[in-house]
Amino acid sequence: MNDILGDWKRSQYCGQLTAAEIGKEVCLMGWVQRRRDHGGLIFIDLRDREGIVQLALDPDRDPEAHKKADTVRSEFVLAVKGKVSPRPAGTVNPKMKTGEVEVEVSELRILNTAKTPPFMLDEYTEVAENLRLKYRYLDLRRPAIQNNLMLRHRVTRTVRRYLDGQGFLEIETPVLTKSTPEGARDYLVPSRVNPGTFYALPQSPQLFKQLLMVSGFDRYCQIVKCFRDEDLRADRQPEFTQIDCEMSFVDREDVIGIMQGMIAAVFKETLGIDVSLPMPRMTYAEAMARFGVDNPDLRFDLELVELSNLVKESGFKVFADVVKDGGIVKALNAKGCGSFSRKEIDDLTEFVKIYGAKGLAYVKVTEAGWQSPIAKFFNDKELEAMNRALKAEVGDLLLFVADSYRVANESLGRLRVNLGHKLGLAKKDEFRFVWITEFPLLEWDGEARRHVAVHHPFTAPLDEDVPLLDGDPGKVRAKAYDLVLNGSEIGGGSIRIHDQAVQSKMFDLLGIGAEEAREKFGFLLDALEFGAPPHGGIAFGLDRLVMILTGSDSIRDVIAFPKTQKATCLMSEAPGGVDEKQLRELSIRLAARPK
Known part of the structure; x- marks a missing residue:
């Protein structure tokens, strides 16, 4: 050269x-x-x-x-x-x-010189994503993708400067670690020198960053690769990057205060946008009641309204029976959408079925009153009460779901987001933050017949709810907090359990017996007995944050060499097979051969 x-x-x-x-x-x-x-x-x-x-x-x-x-x-x-x-x-x-x-x-x-590329390398040409990913080194020459990655660089540079100014130490944690229960599937790595045993690639540095707090480092940070073997979608990848932080001698307010300052610095440095602080708060219970999901998009209204008490004695048995059996009836008012065609309404019905709803009742509000197959089942008093609750006006479209608490909330909450985008209410250049707090500590897994952790097994319960751990663990709230931006959770964290007895109790509630807890988490339980300080932290999804900052529709557009939705790399053709010699060195025999 x-x-x-x-x-x-x-x-x-x-x-x-x-x-x-x-x-x-x-x-x-x-x-x-x-x-x-x-x-x-x-x-x-x-x-x-x-x-x-x-x-x-x-x-x-x-x-x-x-x-x-x-x-x-x-x-x-x-x-x-x-x-x-x-x-x-x-x-x-x-x-x-x-x-x-x-x-x-x-x-x-x-x-x-250069061969003729398989597609034009400008910002205006539409190219099939599979072709872009096969020739990713060419796709990366396109100005739009280069700008995304350069903005990503500015984000990480700002994060490091901010955290350094707040006294954080960047410390690397292991990539080859031990497989532990809970969470998504691990990516496993066979050990050649210890035949029959496996490392796991970390789903997060959770345990190690807690151990660093026990070690007295006080404030830790790391921009770190994590790995989860799970089903993919537009905003997920098998390997992803976290902005990971942990602090000692802090409570929830300390963590939220420092971290929202970091996000504000990122927006100022990268987009020139001043984020108003403090960011708004909302409890998990309020988010579910108003929006049906714990990651509400606040760029538009379309709030959900529960009507269970108004319809439980009505003549419409579909609603009344659901409430009688412990379910709920919720609705949203799609303002000005009374002109929707039957085909459009049928499409909305099919959409809620994706999330388990059995159907979607609808009402068009006209000058003459309700235009709907269900109108005849309600008396004037019930109609008036529902109109008032939903703030119904002529030209509106009222949409109802009657089902279990989980299905009614999720299906109608997702439909709300779908409508927000369909109606052009969710603008990419508008940014609305909200902290969600007081999550449930546990949720019941009917299939496994046991409680599972909503966040992870190391999250501390709210002090006032600790007495409920023995009698009614499902009602215990966690010292957990998520930061939501435009309907996407960009960060999640909690105050951790720092008392060994409480941690053992938590494992017991999760159906992790003493022997299994000792096998999987013995080093953590031991460490908690050597003067663990109160501590807490948070992790932000860097890829997802940059996706929102750049207005990208896919997380793959902000990662240099991403995987497809089948977790493959079209460019390098990973994953691939290995030869018999390598397998023998690892003491592995395949039950199935790669296609």
């Missing part, structure tokens, strides 16, 4: 040239975005990570450079020398940072 470049040294990036550099001699290097021949005068758009600049090659100025330019094609790698000049009158491009200037090329070197 030194022979190719010789004594040529790049003076600056292409996208950095402005009118202030007019008259300056520059040396630029980059890729050819496009080439245009205007009857002898050749123009080349040269691109690097900072942007594009126009090159002008005149055969009268340098015949040799012009001759080379005539052979140039898209994605050739060039180095050029020349003088920055103002663009001719009428050719200024105000949409480009470099739109006032061009470079009059005096020397040109072709550093490498």
Whole structure:
């Protein structure tokens, strides 16, 4: 490469040239975005990570450079020398940072040729995602993706600066660790030197960061890779990155105060947006009552209303029987949507069925009253009460779900979000934060016939709810808190259990016996007996946060080399098979061969 470049040294990036550099001699290097021949005068758009600049090659100025330019094609790698000049009158491009200037090329070197790429590398071309991921190294040349990753860099830089200023120490935790119960499936790594045993890739550094608090480091942080072998969707990946923090001698208010300051710093540094502090709060119970989910999108209204008490004695047996059997009836008012067609309403019905609802009742509010198959089952008093509760007006569409507490809330809560996007109420350039607090500590798993932790087994219960652990554990609230942004949970944390007896009690409630607890978590239980301080922390999903900051529709657009929804890499073809020798070294015999 030194022979190719010789004594040529790049003076600056292409996208950095402005009118202030007019008259300056520059040396630029980059890729050819496009080439245009205007009857002898050749123009080349040269691109690097900072942007594009126009090159002008005149055969009268340098015949040799012009001759080379005539052979140039898209994605050739060039180095050029020349003088920055103002663009001719009428050719200024105000949409480009470099739109006032061009470079009059005096020397040109072709550093490498390129095959014709399988798709155009500009920000306007729509390309199938599978093709983009197969040629990811080309996709990463596209300005939109490069801008996403550069913003991601600015986020991590801001986070590190902020946390350093708050006294945090960045400490690395192990990547090869021990498999523990609870949470998603682990990715397992066989041990060659200990045949028949396995490491697990960490789902989070949870236990190690708690041990660092026992060790007296007081404030820990890490931008860390985590791994979960779970079903994927647009905002999940098998390997993802967390901004992970833990603090000693703190309560919930300390953690929330420091962390919301960090998020505000990120928004200020990356988008120039001032986030109002303190961020609003909402208990889990309030979030479920108003929005049906614990990650409410506050950019629009469409709040849910429970009508159980108003319909429990009604003549509509579908509603009355659900309430009688312990379920609930909830509804939302889709303002101004009374014009929806039957097909659109049927589509909404199919949508709620995804979340377990048996159906969706609807009412169109007209000048003549309720237009609906269910209207005849209610008396005037019940109709008036429901209209008042839902603030119904002519032109509205009322949507009802009657089911168990979980199904009614989730199906109608997800339908609310679906409608918000369908109606254009959720704007990408609007950011609404809310802290959700006082989550349940436990929830009942009917299939496993035991309680499971809502967050994780190391979350402390609210002090006033500790007496309920013995008699009514399902009512115990946790010292847990999530930060929700535009309907996405971007961070979750809690105050941890620092008392060994309480931690053992928690394992017992989760059906983890003393022997299993000792086998899986013995080192933590031992550590808690050596003076563990009160401590708590939080982890933010870096990928998800950057996805929202950039307005991307997929988390894959903010990760350099992401996996598909089947957890594969189309570019490198991972995961792949290994040869028999490697398997024998690991003492592994396959029950199934890879396809």
